[in-house]
Amino acid sequence: MSEYENVKPRFEFRTFAKSLDDKLLDIVRNQHTCAGFRQSVEVYIMAAGNQLNNTKLRDDKMDIKCFVKNQDGFEQWNPLAKFRFPLAAKRIQDELFPAFSLPCPNLDREEYTQSQFLEEIISKHSGLVGVNVLKRRFGTTICNCIAEYAEVEFNGAPFLSISIESTELDDLNAAKDLLGLERHENINYLKAIKRVIGMAN
Template sequence: MKIIPRYEFRAWGDDLDLAQARLLELGTGLERRQTSEVYIVSRAEETNVKIRAGILDIKRLLDRRNRLERWKPVFKVAFPVESQVLSTSVFPLLDVEAPPPAAGLLSEEEFVAVADRLEGMMAVPVQKARSLVSIGDCRGEAGIVTVDGGRYPTVAVESADPSAVEETIALLGIGGHPNESYPALLRRLRWA
């Protein structure tokens, strides 16, 4: 299966009620999801590492086009994970130096513990309540994200077509917000 990078725009804020309602009104194929995830965050702005449903999932920021970010999935593996994967695939992407872990398989919990102990890296538990829809040529999301007891409303739009994302941003009226990915939000909340 060919992996196609996607342009993404994500807004955060307590003033997104109208944009969320409009997205759900105009979108089709509504899916509601509630998930508990763990983000592995470092100072590397180009990497998005998360664990959801026992899967380690990594995306890389390829470039920026105006206010949009173009992300590409680069790595996905189910736990348990060979410890060698940390030193050869995960830590280099996070721009973190770490001693190679002992050989063998790591469970999700062991991986999170290793990541949380390293200088310049943190594991952040996140709860998401999301409504996902198709809107034009885009995938849209309205949700509430809970981090450290704080609730953060969000609206996101993504597509392989940057023009479609820009049109949907305008349609939803969220263009005045900055584009802030999950890792960027978590860095701001924890390291600001």
């Protein structure tokens, strides 16, 4: 099912806001330490009853991450699967819809392209919402952690985001202290998007 079989789950702290402290932004966006800029257009699949599986579509691929646990104020997520479109109907039924915690509708095709999946399955399902997400991301390393500043749009609604990720909690706590993130809420993409579209408070 997955090419992530040997990948160790990472802990992360992520926050979203309309504005962020200038000092915090200066540390993360420092041009001398910034490892690279990436821009992507993605679609996140939201289901009201699903709080555990983060499912997104990008470049004719589907990525699923699964929530593992909270520990010391960080969330641990495990890369669960990466599928390439077209997707077989059996895979959609047996592997994807269980991740949404929803029953699968009748599927008329043997396989689906990404556009067919979105138009014929997601958009017609009363329990699912596809949300367009534009990301402009600047990556760097802080205290041995993967750190990122991002400008994101959820269906056109703009936000700023800061995140740190690592398998090591000591490194994460050092990065969190350096950035002053204890003043911010740890918000994953599922929660942030659901708040914007009115699916969560």
